Structures are given as structure tokens and as C-alpha cells.
Amino acid sequence: MARRKKIYEGKAKTLFEGPEPGTIVQYFKDDATAFNAEKRDVIEGKGVLNNMLSEYFMNGLTQIGVPNHFIRRLNMREQLVRACEIIPLEIIVRNFAAGSMSKRLGIEEGTALPRPIVEYCYKDDALGDPLVSEEHIAAFGWASQQDMDDILSLALRVNDFLSGVMFGVGIKLVDFKIEIGRVYEGDYQRLIVADEISPDSCRLWDMETGQKLDKDVFRRDLGSLTDAYSEVARRLGVMPKGATPMKPTLIN
């Protein structure tokens, strides 16, 4: 089989040239990293779960009219996505205090915020993705004012959608991170949701017990990451009851 051209290898995913111009194959690895890759492990089955969960969320966004890069899932670990220019920002939306915000501002984890708070980090591993303000973004030309308006609107729509979907299965959406890409259509350009939406990039707490069902299980050594992600997938009906990511025949 002809080898595909690798475009980029990140911490959790590898991107290959897609079959048609303007497409990319996104391969979900089993690698888990935290604290800017200071902590790392290979968690068998994580890539399969994130591939399926990201497909589920992106398809849902498409159905409510939120533009995103997802085209179709190709197999257990790969999906075809639309190529785009990634804006070098991590867009974080928080509904409850947790993680770096709790640390930075001394707010107890789990405290409800008076409204969703959107934060921006500059995507640069060497710098550890530092928090930046809209002033930095405008001054250094990472995004225009129009882009920032569109990014805020996309982020809040994703927040409403994801919060509702999670509420429906007894999970609290504490916070999440998305990335946004730019696509060109004739003389126009527009922004779409890109990268992935998965428990790697969200904080998800069980509403009854507060149990963590996201990457904090790995970051904080709280147990099995695949059990946590499988639970999210099971509740959403992404995987039938009893199926595990190690038994692919049960999933399709």
C-alpha cells in the first residue's frame, strides 16, 4: 500500500494528506500527555474512543448549524476532515471553576461561575500555551476583530450544545477547549470548529457523584482513563452497553 504523506504529528493525533485536495486524515493515537508532555503514557483504546466521541460531537454541531471540519469517519482510529488554517489559539470556555483557573484565582474547584468565561491561550508548546488577552491577539495579528467576534460566537454555541448534550446523560460540562480553523471559499473566508472535541479536551463530572470522566483521571492519577471515556461513550450511545474499545467488532 502506498504510504500516505504525514503532514503533522502532535501529542495525541497525527495528520496525513487526505484523498482529495483540501482534506486531511486525522489519526487518533493512544498517547496521553499532560503538563505540556511532562507526564506521558500510552493508554490502549483512548484513540478509538476519542475518534468516535469527536465524530459524535462534530456531527451534532453540524446538525444544529455550527460549522466544523468533520467530513466522515474512515475507520476506528481515523476520520476525514476539512483542511483549514488553525488559528494559533486554544479557546477555553468555563462554566464552573477548575484546573488552572482555580489555581490562578484561588476559586474552589466546582464553584459555579456567574456566566460562561472564555479564555484564550497562545498555542506554543515551547512556552506552555500561555494565557493571553484579546489585546495580545490583536497586537500580534493572531486573529482580527471580526475573527474574535466569530470565535466568541462559535465558542458559546459549542458550550450551549455540549452542556445540553451532557446534561441529558447526567454529566456536568465544567469546561472545555476548542480550536478554530480558517477556510477559504472563493473570495470569502470563514471560521470553523476544528481539531477534536473529546474527554481529552473537556472536564466532565458525573452530576450525582462528581466523579471525573475526563483527562483529569490521567493528569491526577484517579484510575482508568479508558473506563472513564467508555462511560461517557456508553451514556451517549456512542458504544453499545458492555462494549469495550478493545473489541472493535462490537462498536460498529
Ligand code: TMP
Ligand atoms: P486548564 O484548567 O488546565 O486551563 O484547562 C481548561 C480546559 O482546557 C480543560 O477542559 C482541559 C482543556 N485543555 C486542553 O484541551 N489542552 C491543554 O493543553 C490544556 C492545558 C487544557
